[in-house]
Amino acid sequence: MRSDSPVHRGDQATPGDDALVTVRAGTLRGRREHGLTVLRGVRYATAARFSPPVPEQPWSGVRDAVQHGGVSPQPQARPGSAGGRPEIGAQSEDCLNLTIVTPAADGARRPVIVWLHGGSYRSGAGSWDRYRTDRLAREGGVVVVSVNSRLGALGYxxxxxxxxxxxxxxxxxxxxxxxxxxxxxxGGDPDNVTLVGQSSGAHSIACLLGVQQARPLFRRVVLQSPPLGLGLGGAPDTGRLGERFLARLGVDPRQATLEQLLTAQQAAEKDLSGRGFTPAYGPVSGADPLPGAPGWLAACRAGAADLDVVLGTTRREMAYFLAGGPISQRVPLVGRAVENGVIGMVTWTAFTRPTLRFARLLAGAGARVFMYGIDGAASASPYRAGHCSDLPWLFGDADAWAQVPMLAGQSWDDVTGHGRALRQAWLSFAAGGGAALTAHGWAPYDGRRAAVHRFGR
Structure with missing residues (x-):
């Protein structure tokens, strides 16, 4: 972003009053910050390495929830990434924790939004500063819960x-x-939970729509840029990856250090580099809790009748990965045209077309489906309207998104202004579902005609 962007200091650094919140397992001490109650590092479960999670047990006394918990061990972002290099935070296998922002823990029944971050199932954290949810909680009067879970080899x-x-x-x-x-x-309504995810977080939601035990836990979903062209993981690829990981590790995986695990994880990824942009680690069909592909499709259809869905993509998803690459660098004019053609083709194949197909599947099974597209804002960045370009419209502040290449040429006022309509749409949807979007002029997708609501024109 331009250096004249107004600076907004993070709430975490701002002193506030203690806020005691009693949940089912015990009492938490959070902070009251700028009119919001914030709880950080709230553990929801524990898990031994390579074992299923176990719900958090009750405790006595007051447990501090003023500092972020650990994030799943992960590699640094690749150099030159359009998204820059975000802070990772303290890495730990004890990473099953939440960040919670609410107007007040007062017993009111506000809409609840649960955020699942992206990162190709190998990086990211709901507790990152760039995913701070203060704007959403304040503008919409909603409770927002951001999830940290296991990633990479530890999770998949x-x-x-x-x-x-x-x-x-x-x-x-x-x-x-x-x-x-x-x-x-x-201060939230357990019967009004909207699950929102982007990229692999959106792909996770698509998986969970076909998991019977998950469906009663949310009422509505928003899938931002779901890479549905990935499908569900199959045994041949996942089995080969597991073999390469263990061969690269060379020691007992239960006794290995985190550094050894991450080194083996990255080496196994390189061994399978022919997968292109497909994440090496991710959900596996036919392994608990995910049924095989036929069972997943049947469960998606069976749970669609009482589901409200918003899903969509950006106009140039693959620009995040390809813009400004070797093609355009070597032959600036012709190369740029070729690069843009490749970006458009792969965006259609990996994102747009499979998203339309999934929308058709859900609408045909009775879900109330709404589609959108992100056109982006005028920008000097070659990444405009690329993957992740909608994230700063929703989350974080000027400090968190400073010096991010995909925002080149935009001030923070530009970013928040372009994102206002998107935030209002998501908040309206969380509060009132499809009926609220229809009242704001959205046309539902009926499985035949793609009525796409556009943002950022």
């Missing part, structure tokens, strides 16, 4: 006798159970 390794796979999905389900059980104590 599938290797017989070592890890069953899909542990990260089980973590997310456990987090949703915690929200259901404690929403009322946070």
């Amino acid at each position: 390794l599938s290797a017989p006798g070592v890890s069953p796979g899909n542990l990260g999905l089980l973590d997310q389900i456990e987090a949703l159970r915690w929200v259901r059980d404690n929403a009322a104590a946070l």
Whole structure:
């Protein structure tokens, strides 16, 4: 962003009053910050390495919830990423925790939004500063819960006798159970939970729509840029990845250090680099809790009748990964045109077309489906309207998004202004579902005609 962007200091650094919140398992000490109650590092479960999560047990006394908890061990962002290099935070296997922002833990029944971050199932954290949810909580009077869960090999390794796979999905389900059980104590409505995810977070939601035990835990979903072209993980790829990971590790995976695990994880990814942009680690079909593909499709259809869905993509998803690459660098004019053609083609194949197909599937089964598209804002950045370009419209502040290449040429006022309509739409949807969007001029998708609501024109 331009250096003249107004600076907004993070709430975490601002002193505030203690806020005691009693949830089902015990009492938490959070902070009252700028008119909001904020709880950080709230543990919802624990898990031994390569084992399913176990719900957090009751405690006595008051537990501090003023500092962020650990984030799943992960590698640094790749150099030159359009999203810059965000802070990672303290990495720990004890990473099953939540960040909660609420107008007040007062017993009111406000809409609840649960946020699942992206990051190709290998990086990210709901507790990152760039995902701070103050704006949403304040503008919409909603409770927002951001989830940290296991990633990479710790969350998605599938290797017989070592890890069953899909542990990260089980973590997310456990987090949703915690929200259901404690929403009322946070000033939220446990019967009005909207699950929002972006990229692999949106892909997770698509997976959870086909998991029977997960469906009662949320009422509505928003899928931002779901990479549905990935499909569901199949045994041949996941089995080979597990074999390569164990070969690269070379020691007992239960006794290995985190550094050894991450090194082996990245080495196994490189061994399978022919997968292109497909994440090496991710959900595995047929492993608990995810049924095989036929069962997943049947469960998606069976649970669609009482579901409200918003889903969409950005106009140039693949620009995040490809813009300004070797093609355009070597031959600036012709190369740029070729690069843009590749961006458009792969965006259609990996994102737009499979998203339309999933919308058609859900609408045909009785879900109330609404589609959107992000056109982006005028920008000097070659990444405009690329993957992740909608995230600063919703989350974080000027400090968190400073010096991020995809925002080049925009001030923070530009960003918040462009995102206002998107925030209002998501907040209206969380409060009133599809009826609220229809009242604001959205046309539902009927499975035949793609009525796409556009943002950022």
